[in-house]
Amino acid sequence: xxxLVESGGGLVPAGAxxxxxxxVSGRAFSxxxxxxxxxxxxxxxxxxxxxxxxxxxTYYGDSVKGRFTISRDNAKNAVxxxxxxxxxxxxxxxxxxxxxxxxxxxxxxxTSAGYDYWGQGTQVTVSQ
Numbered sequence: 001x002x003x004l005v006e007s008g009g010g011l012v013p014a015g016a017x018x019x020x021x022x023x024v025s026g027r028a029f030s031x032x033x034x035x036x037x038x039x040x041x042x043x044x045x046x047x048x049x050x051x052x053x054x055x056x057x058t059y060y061g062d063s064v065k066g067r068f069t070i071s072r073d074n075a076k077n078a079v080x081x082x083x084x085x086x087x088x089x090x091x092x093x094x095x096x097x098x099x100x101x102x103x104x105x106x107x108x109x110x111t112s113a114g115y116d117y118w119g120q121g122t123q124v125t126v127s128q
Contacts, residue, residue, distance in 0.1 A: 002026035002117045004096045009122035014088055016126070020081040022096030022119055030074040033099035035115060036081045038092035038124075047110045048094070049081060052103045059109060064090070086126045093121040 008020040022034070036048040049070035050059040058070050069082040079096060097115035101108060108114025 004119035006096050006119040006122040009124045011125045013127050016086050017084045022079045024077045029077040033103050034079040035097050038094045040092040045112050050109050088126045088128050091125050093123050095121045
């Protein structure tokens with residue numbers, strides 16, 4: 001009953017910036033916390049960022065902290081990922097996902113098991 005569609009990926013040189021967007025259909029978007037994950041070929045899906053339903057709390061994976069910023073606009077049913085100072089190792093398919101638990105339960109915040117709906121992904125490629 002919920003669909004997520006990512007956009008904004010592309011091919012950029014190292015050091016560049018990209019802003020990804022995730023448009024979410026369905027009701028009660030503002031009630032749900034959201035996350036971003038990424039996956040490169042042959043690698044496990046990796047946690048990137050999380051934002052609480054209110055937008056007041058955020059969490060980041062160690063590899064992106066200080067470079068990426070997650071945000072949301074509940075009026076637009078959208079979540080964003082601003083990516084700055086991109087590195088070749090950031091190359092991956094980036095996925096938006098909806099957190100399935102109450103925000104206060106952070107036990108699965110960092111793993112894909114905590115999310116119930118996923119977008120199709122958008123490719124981000126960072127050249128050297």
